[in-house]
Amino acid sequence: MAKLVKVSLVDQVCDKIKENITSKQWEAGFKIPSEQELANNFGVNRLTIRMALQKLNTLGIVETKAGEGTFVKKFSFRKYVSEVTELFMKPEMLNDVCEFRKCIEIECVRLAIERATSECILELEKAFDEYERVTNEVKEADNIDIDRLIEADLEFHYQICKASKNSLFVLAFIAARESIYQYLKSINVHRCQIIENEGRSIIEFMQNSTYYHKQIVETIKNADFQKCKKIYLEMIDLATPI
Structure with a gap:
């Protein structure tokens, strides 16, 4: 019997954030809640949130600005x-x-x-x-x-x-x-x-x-x-x- 692949907490958080973006709940320019707020909302620790945001930054989906926070980036597939x-x-x-x-x-x-x-x-x-x-x-x-x-x-x-x-x-x-x-x-x-x-x-x-x-x-x-x-x-x- 095939085993189900376990999705990491980081990937689960990434998926939830991407869902908020694709559903237009969070549009381009929107300031994402703080790491602590996201940790409370998703029921995970801040390290998991930080790793998820780093991954989304790398993909060009969000952008973290020092001293300001993390914002939804206008994504260009092209x-x-x-x-x-x-x-x-x-x-x-x-x-x-x-x-x-x-x-x-x-x-x-x-x-x-x-x-x-x-x-x-x-x-x-x-x-x-x-x-x-x-x-x-x-x-x-x-x-x-x-x-x-x-x-x-x-x-x-x-x-x-x-x-x-x-x-x-x-x-x-x-x-x-x-x-x-x-x-x-x-x-x-x-x-x-x-x-x-x-x-x-x-x-x-x-x-x-x-x-x-x-x-x-x-x-x-x-x-x-x-x-x-x-x-x-x-x-x-x-x-x-x-």
């Missing part, structure tokens, strides 16, 4: 994942990004066509407008600020994931965001090299890129999944110099 990604991400993982995007983002496109609200479409259009603005600035300067371009591009694709109304797909995209960022940096440098070798203008590259993004918006609005899928695959294929 920031947290971005920081820990650096610990396990390896160069060879970039080869997996293309497959990941084809599986996750194409499905998000299909779901977005079915489920996107007018507010979702508006946010997607705003993301496209920002992407277009960045590309126009690039064309005027006749050079590419890769980092700004990628941030605008990521926000555009993130809005598509949000429009799918599938919270796990959104979390998956956020978790893979840093890897996708590195992939996009690699693919854009690769494409620029191809363009330069062919004697083409970087401006042409930017115009094509903007056109593809615009077409994705329009095909989602027109509920044309097959056309949108075709455009999407061309954009995320490393071998395609758009």
Whole structure:
């Protein structure tokens, strides 16, 4: 017979505090009761409370300020994942990004066509407008600020994931965001090299890129999944110099 795993008092306290936070009983900025008050409320000693708070501090859920107390921190899943990604991400993982995007983002496109609200479409259009603005600035300067371009591009694709109304797909995209960022940096440098070798203008590259993004918006609005899928695959294929 399998034995039940005993949960430590520290983990039990952590769970109770997290429950208060997730239920919005304690919101961001809320000052958590003192160690003694928590010890009395949870029926444990102060050392257990202190260890639980230290664990939550490490996770970025709460923040202890010297002389002030402990406060609920505004938790950013994206920031947290971005920081820990650096610990396990390896160069060879970039080869997996293309497959990941084809599986996750194409499905998000299909779901977005079915489920996107007018507010979702508006946010997607705003993301496209920002992407277009960045590309126009690039064309005027006749050079590419890769980092700004990628941030605008990521926000555009993130809005598509949000429009799918599938919270796990959104979390998956956020978790893979840093890897996708590195992939996009690699693919854009690769494409620029191809363009330069062919004697083409970087401006042409930017115009094509903007056109593809615009077409994705329009095909989602027109509920044309097959056309949108075709455009999407061309954009995320490393071998395609758009």
